[in-house]
Amino acid sequence: MEQALDTTLIVNGTPVTRRIPARQHLIDFLREELGLTGSHVGCEQGVCGTCTVRVDGKIVRGCLMLAVQADGRRVDTIEGLSDSGELAALQESFHRRNALQCGYCTPGMLIAAQDFVANEPGASRKRIREHLSGNYCRCTGYQAIVDAIEDVLKK
Amino acid sequence: MKAPPLAYVRARSLAEVFALLETHGDNAKVLAGGQSLIAALNMRLSAPELLIDISRLTDISGIHVRNGSVSIGALTTHAEIERSPEVRKYLPLLAQAAPHIAHPAIRNVGTIGGSLALADPAAEWPACCVALDARLVIAGKSGTRRVAARDFFKGLYATALRTGEVLTHVEIKIPGPDYRSAFVELAQRRGDYAIAGLAAVAKRAGGALMDLRLAFLGVGQAPVLARGAMAAMEGKRVSTDTITAAAKALAKDLDPAPDLYSSAATKLLLARVLTGRALAVLGA
Numbered sequence: 001m002e003q004a005l006d007t008t009l010i011v012n013g014t015p016v017t018r019r020i021p022a023r024q025h026l027i028d029f030l031r032e033e034l035g036l037t038g039s040h041v042g043c044e045q046g047v048c049g050t051c052t053v054r055v056d057g058k059i060v061r062g063c064l065m066l067a068v069q070a071d072g073r074r075v076d077t078i079e080g081l082s083d084s085g086e087l088a089a090l091q092e093s094f095h096r097r098n099a100l101q102c103g104y105c106t107p108g109m110l111i112a113a114q115d116f117v118a119n120e121p122g123a124s125r126k127r128i129r130e131h132l133s134g135n136y137c138r139c140t141g142y143q144a145i146v147d148a149i150e151d152v153l154k155k
Numbered sequence: 156m157k158a159p160p161l162a163y164v165r166a167r168s169l170a171e172v173f174a175l176l177e178t179h180g181d182n183a184k185v186l187a188g189g190q191s192l193i194a195a196l197n198m199r200l201s202a203p204e205l206l207i208d209i210s211r212l213t214d215i216s217g218i219h220v221r222n223g224s225v226s227i228g229a230l231t232t233h234a235e236i237e238r239s240p241e242v243r244k245y246l247p248l249l250a251q252a253a254p255h256i257a258h259p260a261i262r263n264v265g266t267i268g269g270s271l272a273l274a275d276p277a278a279e280w281p282a283c284c285v286a287l288d289a290r291l292v293i294a295g296k297s298g299t300r301r302v303a304a305r306d307f308f309k310g311l312y313a314t315a316l317r318t319g320e321v322l323t324h325v326e327i328k329i330p331g332p333d334y335r336s337a338f339v340e341l342a343q344r345r346g347d348y349a350i351a352g353l354a355a356v357a358k359r360a361g362g363a364l365m366d367l368r369l370a371f372l373g374v375g376q377a378p379v380l381a382r383g384a385m386a387a388m389e390g391k392r393v394s395t396d397t398i399t400a401a402a403k404a405l406a407k408d409l410d411p412a413p414d415l416y417s418s419a420a421t422k423l424l425l426a427r428v429l430t431g432r433a434l435a436v437l438g439a
Binding site: 001002003024025028045049052064066068069112116131134135 | 159
């Protein structure tokens with residue numbers, strides 16, 4: 001039985017093949033093997049949301065997926081989604097509204113928020129809060145984050 | 156923390172899964188969505204030698220309506236159930252419950268089969284399956300068997316699954332057009348583990364409720380069918396008096412254990428609050 005597997009992922013549009021230990025979760029692989037340190041490691045039990053990335057276009061917890069499980073799949077991180085401009089409106093709004101202080105939660109927050117902006121335009125503040133209940137921020141008290149997302153939803 | 160060293164196989168068929176389980180027994184764990192299992196590995200609460208990844212077995216995924224029943228493949232994700240037009244039409248209870256399951260990023264990956272096989276006492280799907288009298292399809296090397304949901308959940312993380320078996324489908328008979336459902340839950344934050352929750356189904360006949368089923372989560376070691384409260388309400392109209400009678404009967408139905416945040420008395424009180432809310436929806 002193999003404890004490491006040859007695995008190919010499409011990371012931010014580029015195919016990447018590595019031999020990956022089965023025990024390594026996707027975020028450790030992205031950070032330590034590929035140097036994509038924009039995705040953060042937080043609780044490693046799926047609670048805090050700072051490791052949020054996209055796999056095949058859907059947001060997932062990077063700490064709750066083994067890198068080998070993503071074999072053949074498309075993985076998009078904060079680096080790729082920033083470069084593509086997809087998050088530009090949210091990033092500008094977070095900046096303008098002071099929706100971050102230490103920034104640790106911000107990559108996960110932005111990716112989770114973009115999922116919401118794309119799927120539920122015109123949503124209420126209550127819905128924004130429900131959607132982001134799985135992304136912890138220990139600095140802002142959330143008010144500014146909800147403001148920033150609401151601004152983008154109103155545009 | 157990090158998961159311990161382990162081997163990993165991506166299964167290509169159920170036959171391969173059964174063969175691996177036969178060889179490795181309890182040293183192997185079946186990996187579906189992994190939204191509880193990988194957290195447990197990271198915390199080193201679980202340390203199998205082998206993970207058998209079944210997540211790409213497409214024949215046990217998806218929602219199919221046939222012969223008055225809905226069959227849901229074990230690998231169907233919470234998000235797929237949440238968004239399914241068939242579920243909304245035929246099994247609205249599941250569509251009502253899905254948004255309470257963790258967070259969107261977890262619902263995109265976590266599966267109904269994984270949730271049922273884990274049997275977390277605070278999980279939503281076990282209570283929904285008991286409320287809807289679902290049948291769980293279990294496959295093993297020697298064949299397939301079906302177990303009623305009420306007999307499947309044996310206790311804290313304990314089910315009728317035997318070593319070597321895999322839960323493959325959930326079968327739910329479509330309730331008649333007169334049936335109503337309600338799912339209500341109390342948690343610290345949306346998506347947190349439920350302090351208490353209730354899956355409720357009943358037939359509306361005239362202004363009264365018939366064939367009422369109340370299945371609680373978070374207040375026992377497994378889903379609890381509140382038979383006393385169901386009997387107190389059966390055939391009656393929903394009113395302040397009947398809600399009070401049903402809520403009173405819960406004292407005999409439930410024996411909740413306290414958790415870190417809520418005493419047994421709090422849980423019983425909250426179960427009564429939920430009963431009132433669910434019956435109000437069913438009776439409206």
